[in-house]
Amino acid sequence: MKFNTNDLGYKLLSGKLRESRKQSEQLNKFVAGLFDSDGTVGVHRDNKGVLRLECSITQTDSNDPDGELLKALCSFYGLGTVYLKTLKKETHSNQWFWKMSVKHTKMLFNRFGKHLIIKRFHFQNLIDVHEYWNDIEQEDLSVLRKVSRQISATKTYKKHISPAYLAGLIAGDGHVRVAYRKRWNKKYNKFFRSNELRISIQLHQDDRAVLDKIKSDYGGSVSNRKNADTVTWQLSLGKGSHKSAMNIVPKLIQYSCLECKYIKLLDILEFHKQLAETK
Incomplete structure (x- = not known):
């Protein structure tokens, strides 16, 4: 464990x-x-x-x-x-x-x-x-x-989304993406390190108000998929999002109970701790 x-x-x-x-x-x-x-x-x-x-x-x-x-x-x-x-x-x-x-x-x-x-x-x-x-x-x-x-669809929602509730939502309909790779840049004729660190949640479009409130409380973006009845909240947590990552990730780690996503959240936190040490 x-x-x-x-x-x-x-x-x-x-x-x-x-x-x-x-x-x-x-x-x-x-x-x-x-x-x-x-x-x-x-x-x-x-x-x-x-x-x-x-x-x-x-x-x-x-x-x-x-x-x-x-x-x-x-x-x-x-x-x-x-x-x-x-x-x-x-x-x-x-x-x-x-x-x-x-x-x-x-x-x-x-x-x-x-x-x-x-x-x-x-x-x-x-x-x-x-x-x-x-x-x-x-x-x-x-x-x-x-x-x-x-x-009963959630048309509006104004209360703060708690980190524990958000951790549960991510355990179900959420995705935690952690990927490190090198990408070739034609302009500079060399490889650059690229980090894909993000959290996303996909819900039915009738429940968009919940994702809009998550965006308001924690940042990120909300978008509808073309020709689909779903809407997605996404929060990028790469190198340029250090402040956002240190605000939300430790809280999600504290309340996350699904091991596979907990481990990825730990990876994101470790990345940003190392990033802070190199500054």
């Missing part, structure tokens, strides 16, 4: 995270970001016609080969079960699922619901359907699930 002992990821995965208000609230924020990116909640009728409420969070085995993150979350909260689903298509990664039944779904929402940004009202809508609309027809249920997500 590559985590530093003072960081949230180490305390969670080592089982040393205490149920103190401060530590558990930071974890709740991380899980909220993770759920807003890789979480789903739904209401359906089982084979006996009983209305069921369930939620789950997924991680590909390419990101978390042994499912350590979801297993640690399952253990800490004492909710749900974790299992690996093997996909038939070779082009797709197998997925780890942390899945919860009706009771555990509501218990988890009570823990982290106030920190959700993208799916908070959709989650609450489906809880209300399960509690107060038990006689809903299947056709109406299908329409309601779709409409609920649409009307």
Whole structure:
């Protein structure tokens, strides 16, 4: 395990995270970001016609080969079960699922619901359907699930995006790019060292307000992809972005709980520490 002992990821995965208000609230924020990116909640009728409420969070085995993150979350909260689903298509990664039944779904929402940004009202809508609309027809249920997500989209958001929530969002729909290479420059007829250090998050265009607020709080740029319904926030953290890197990266390291992305954040931080020493 590559985590530093003072960081949230180490305390969670080592089982040393205490149920103190401060530590558990930071974890709740991380899980909220993770759920807003890789979480789903739904209401359906089982084979006996009983209305069921369930939620789950997924991680590909390419990101978390042994499912350590979801297993640690399952253990800490004492909710749900974790299992690996093997996909038939070779082009797709197998997925780890942390899945919860009706009771555990509501218990988890009570823990982290106030920190959700993208799916908070959709989650609450489906809880209300399960509690107060038990006689809903299947056709109406299908329409309601779709409409609920649409009307619950985040049109505006003004509160500060916490580093713990952002770390969770990056663990799900984020990408941390760390690449060092030499590139040939025709003008000067020689090689120049090029560093590709950046963080990015891709969301549905309906949730652009969240990425706009991340840009406002931490810098970077937000752009729409052509002929696509997604929008991307990107923050370059190369040589010319030393101040931005030293502002955001240590905070993300402190709260990141997914090892593969934690390690890349450490690489970016080390690069900028060495850069500061050479000045």
